[in-house]
Amino acid sequence: MPHLSGLYRYPMKSAAGQVLQSSPVDGLGLLGDRRWMVVDTASGRFITQRLLPQMGRIQAHWQAEHSLLLSAPGMPELAVAVPDATAELRDVSVWSDSLQVPDAGDAAATWLSRWLGRDCRLVYVPLARARQVAPAYAEVGDKVAFADGFPLLLIGQASLGDLSARVGRPLEMLRFRPNLVVADSAPYAEDGWKRIRIGGLEFRVAKGCSRCIMTTLDPHTGERSADREPLSTLKRYRERDGEVYFGQNLIACGSGHLQLGMPVDVLE
Template identity: 40%
Template sequence: MKVHSLFVYPVKSLAGIEVDRFDIDDFGPAGDRRWMIVDDDRRFVTQREMPELARVATILAEERVVIDIPGEGRFPLVATDLALRVLVWRDWVPAIIGRPEANEALSRFCGRSLRFVYMPDSSFRRVDAVRVEAYRRVGFADGFPFLVTNTASLSELNGRLDTPVEMRRFRPNIVVEGVGPWDEDNWQQLVIGDNRLSIVKPCSRCVMTTVDPATGQKDTALQPLRTLSGYRKTSDGVIFGQNAIHESPGSIRVGDPVTVNKSE
């Protein structure tokens, strides 16, 4: 088994970036979901309610995140010195507001008042304490630093769909190949190169999987979520992929070997 592909998401719920490698820092994949979009109530905004966000591209340029908004152009995301507490799920998190140019352009594109906010190193958001006893941090990701998926599971799902979907729908960080469909259900720990990741929770999927990442349009038939719910529904929800945490800093590359410890 080996790493098939890698993705980072500099801004929560905007388009991700496929990369050949990424470094791992205390938050997880370096730079992953350190930026987020909030409304005037300081609450996080995602493709769940605004699928058009999928059309906003992200670019990494000289250690800076640049966004490309259709009809508006490109804007670097630059943190100001203005602090703000923001809500992501149940967590109120100290953040820093981004410069107004990008905020105003995104607001025009979406037709509502929105702002970019950044999570600085000084901000600490804990991973789900119900699943992880260790006092570990995460950025603006839903709950955990990593999402791992399996190419064979996507192929099996696509065999049930009238129109196949891309792995991008599921927004993984690490995609592996070389094992059978749904083999990941039994994983406990992954060793990827010199890195050790613990599997902590199956990933429950939502309506974001019904958004075409190329067009920002929702599938009116709610695929692939509806098909998954017919045979992948558990007490944790409708499952595709596994959430994970890491033990230490490092780096992961496409092609790295992957070994697995499984539950009995």
């Protein structure tokens, strides 16, 4: 029977992921997932590994609900407090969405600017300031933090196994930055799911996840694969209407708790 075999959280957008054994789920997905984001100081535009691959070497650890702990090779650790109600609001953008969110302060900005080699700021999104998920794929009130478009991403372990075989070498799951991994399902079975239940929590499957150049970055070193894999292989058999798809975006129907080993029931 399909079951939950992987749980990953990315506290800061485009920084390294955290491997979890269990996690609460709230109105924005896994608790603490992509609540922090780096933006260009002048424009407020979001910055990711697409532009700066060295972002993937930043460890950003969620410290309960009160702070974020930043570390990187050769850098001192820095604890960044969750901004309070008096924090300056900053105009930022994520793709086509614009919003105002609290700035995390000068110490975090200095730390990140030094590591990334450009003038940037760190911002945080509380639930009340989160974005509406695209109405074409969601209900009114479905929210997302700083993830590209949806609060959760699911990939089948067998799908990665099939892709790895086609590429000719094992691929790391973290290369694709999922939140949920399901084992004991057929390769790409998730493509046909519309509604699932994991433990006691239901999820709507919103749409396939279109992939970009970030899949060619080693999740540990940030180095780009010279052969543009696995994107080159995905394009040969997973391209549709000019987009390359791998994995499925989910929206949770309420809040709950997930733990590795929970059964995954396909409801529709």
